[in-house]
Amino acid sequence: MSGAIRKPRARLVPAASPSLVVGLVVTAIFVGMALLSLVWTPWEPTALNILNKLKPPSLAHPLGTDFFGRDVLSQIMAGAQVSIVVAVVAVLVGAGIGVPLGALAAARGGLVDDVVMRSTDLAFAFPALLTAVIITALAGPGAVNAIVAIGIFNIPVFARLTRGAALGLWKRDFVLAARCAGKSDLAITIEHVLPNCTAVLVVQATIQFALAIVAEAGLSYVGLGVQPPQPSWGKMLFDAQTYIYSAPWLAIFPGLAITIAVLGLNLLGDGLRDALDPKVRRAR
Amino acid sequence: MSRLLEIENLRVEIPALAGAAPILEGVDLALDRGEKLGIVGESGCGKSMTALAIMGLLPGAARASGAIRLDGRDLLAAAEREMQAIRGRRIAMVFQEPMTALNPVKTIGAQIAESVILHLRLSKAQAAERARALLDRVGLPGPRFSLDLYPHQLSGGQRQRVVIAIALACGPDVLIADEPTTALDVTIQAQILDLLEDLVAEMGMALVLITHDLGVVEETCERMMVMYAGRVVESGRTDDVFAHMAHPYTRGLFAASPRSALLTSARDASGRKRRLAAIPGQVPDPRHRPPGCAFAPRCPRAQDDCRAAPPPLVPLGGPDRADHAAACLHPHPPAAAPDVGHAAPEAAR
Numbered sequence: 001m002s003g004a005i006r007k008p009r010a011r012l013v014p015a016a017s018p019s020l021v022v023g024l025v026v027t028a029i030f031v032g033m034a035l036l037s038l039v040w041t042p043w044e045p046t047a048l049n050i051l052n053k054l055k056p057p058s059l060a061h062p063l064g065t066d067f068f069g070r071d072v073l074s075q076i077m078a079g080a081q082v083s084i085v086v087a088v089v090a091v092l093v094g095a096g097i098g099v100p101l102g103a104l105a106a107a108r109g110g111l112v113d114d115v116v117m118r119s120t121d122l123a124f125a126f127p128a129l130l131t132a133v134i135i136t137a138l139a140g141p142g143a144v145n146a147i148v149a150i151g152i153f154n155i156p157v158f159a160r161l162t163r164g165a166a167l168g169l170w171k172r173d174f175v176l177a178a179r180c181a182g183k184s185d186l187a188i189t190i191e192h193v194l195p196n197c198t199a200v201l202v203v204q205a206t207i208q209f210a211l212a213i214v215a216e217a218g219l220s221y222v223g224l225g226v227q228p229p230q231p232s233w234g235k236m237l238f239d240a241q242t243y244i245y246s247a248p249w250l251a252i253f254p255g256l257a258i259t260i261a262v263l264g265l266n267l268l269g270d271g272l273r274d275a276l277d278p279k280v281r282r283a284r
Numbered sequence: 285m286s287r288l289l290e291i292e293n294l295r296v297e298i299p300a301l302a303g304a305a306p307i308l309e310g311v312d313l314a315l316d317r318g319e320k321l322g323i324v325g326e327s328g329c330g331k332s333m334t335a336l337a338i339m340g341l342l343p344g345a346a347r348a349s350g351a352i353r354l355d356g357r358d359l360l361a362a363a364e365r366e367m368q369a370i371r372g373r374r375i376a377m378v379f380q381e382p383m384t385a386l387n388p389v390k391t392i393g394a395q396i397a398e399s400v401i402l403h404l405r406l407s408k409a410q411a412a413e414r415a416r417a418l419l420d421r422v423g424l425p426g427p428r429f430s431l432d433l434y435p436h437q438l439s440g441g442q443r444q445r446v447v448i449a450i451a452l453a454c455g456p457d458v459l460i461a462d463e464p465t466t467a468l469d470v471t472i473q474a475q476i477l478d479l480l481e482d483l484v485a486e487m488g489m490a491l492v493l494i495t496h497d498l499g500v501v502e503e504t505c506e507r508m509m510v511m512y513a514g515r516v517v518e519s520g521r522t523d524d525v526f527a528h529m530a531h532p533y534t535r536g537l538f539a540a541s542p543r544s545a546l547l548t549s550a551r552d553a554s555g556r557k558r559r560l561a562a563i564p565g566q567v568p569d570p571r572h573r574p575p576g577c578a579f580a581p582r583c584p585r586a587q588d589d590c591r592a593a594p595p596p597l598v599p600l601g602g603p604d605r606a607d608h609a610a611a612c613l614h615p616h617p618p619a620a621a622p623d624v625g626h627a628a629p630e631a632a633r
Binding site: 178180182183 | 339341344367368369370371372373376377379381384385386387388389390398399402403447450453
């Protein structure tokens with residue numbers, strides 16, 4: 001007699017696709033770099049050293065120094081902090097407001113649904129980055145306003161995604177069964193609908209995270225993100241413009257940091273989708 | 285003295301569908317503790333709507349009138365909050381599809397415990413204990429069937445047992461089983477029906493068994509009700525209905541079931557293989573329901589008066605069968621009752 005019933009395993013054991021592994025490694029490196037910069041950087045990121053300015057990469061300064069003689073590697077490490085904090089909080093804000101809105105729209109339907117969905121249409125009608133620029137321009141530059149600005153254009157993304165996923169779930173038998181068990185719509189949403197949406201939401205959060213990093217860099221680039229002397233990738237790119245021919249490493253390395261971080265997060269998102277979405281997994 | 289569950293002149297319509305006939309019309313039933321009532325009919329005849337109406341879970345656009353009383357309290361007039369306290373606590377439901385009636389991302393233990401925690405205000409530990417006891421009772425003993433299993437780790441029959449455990453969690457007074465065995469293997473069907481019967485006897489519930497399988501009703505229920513196009517066309521004690529089959533639709537249903545083929549010989553007089561006698565046509569769309577008896581277009585006995593007005597459900601009379609009623613102007617006479625042991629029912633020809 002074989003024990004047909006296996007002990008349940010951890011549910012998140014995704015088949016390790018190459019994109020998932022690469023994405024995880026790259027993301028882990030960036031997060032690790034940001035954490036490390038809290039306690040140690042090769043040089044003080046904001047320490048000026050005019051005698052040492054615009055030095056190309058060397059052993060002492062692996063990625064060179066900028067116009068003020070600040071170490072580029074140390075700045076990139078410290079800049080990762082800003083990127084990650086702003087992106088994480090912005091995505092949390094977007095999901096924290098968008099997911100309940102979407103769930104509400106799906107649960108109530110009718111007028112509520114229309115109002116929420118038309119509002120997201122309206123939000124989508126404006127280019128996201130432009131909206132963020134307007135918001136920070138009106139509210140003033142700074143990390144908090146950047147978070148709010150990026151968070152706001154994450155709301156409709158999560159609202160729509162949640163509504164779409166939840167609408168399908170509301171038609172499922174187990175939701176009817178839950179209603180027959182006397183549960184309120186709120187309880188059903190929390191206990192049955194949202195847990196079934198987590199996979200798709202996690203994947204979307206990863207992708208939104210990458211977009212938020214780009215958005216933060218963009219805001220810093222136009223001077224609306226975090227303010228100097230706090231290092232940030234976008235600001236570094238802006239400062240490097242002037243020296244693009246004489247000191248190209250100043251533009252290349254922050255640019256590479258942004259590119260690789262975003263690429264890594266997108267790969268992670270793709271890998272997670274493959275691993276978590278049963279439809280994709282079956283197709284492979 | 286009011287009955288446990290009483291439905292009087294229930295009518296459900298969807299006003300948005302202009303010109304549509306009601307989904308349900310003039311449905312009456314009464315049920316006491318320990319009683320088992322079968323509701324039979326084709327798909328789309330209103331069986332499941334009746335169940336949803338009792339649960340107060342009709343689709344948003346539907347309007348119900350008449351009365352559904354639980355211990356005298358009219359459920360149609362009850363507020364949503366009150367209904368939530370009744371659903372799962374006093375009236376519970378078992379579904380047709382055990383594959384989809386369970387939440388795939390939660391353990392079966394959590395799904396059973398939820399209802400107990402909600403209605404009986406038990407602690408988590410007490411709820412887990414009760415969930416364990418319920419699983420043991422429905423034939424999923426520990427430790428093999430742990431509370432930590434997910435639905436995908438169980439077979440269809442095992443899942444249906446979990447669904448039943450959830451329904452029974454709070455000791456309901458009325459259990460509505462909507463085609464509880466339709467999606468299961470034949471061998472499992474009998475087990476699940478036996479389990480339901482045992483539980484009804486043990487817990488003193490009333491059972492409403494919705495099915496399209498006359499055999500299931502014959503074995504399980506003392507009383508039955510045949511529905512067609514939103515109306516009750518024949519009702520009474522199961523024995524009486526089977527002995528007489530007054531309404532042509534009841535006969536048609538019986539003739540169309542493989543069961544009737546088993547009871548008659550597989551080959552007819554000339555040696556050809558007998559085919560199941562399908563009822564020609566299909567249940568009329570509520571938007572194009574005929575003015576008279578809804579079954580008239582498919583009925584071999586229909587006459588002109590059948591097409592004038594829907595016939596009322598009238599008692600057939602006769603000794604010892606006061607309950608037996610049919611909504612037919614030209615019912616089969618009792619003498620023509622199909623002798624299931626020897627000949628095919630008339631409608632099977």
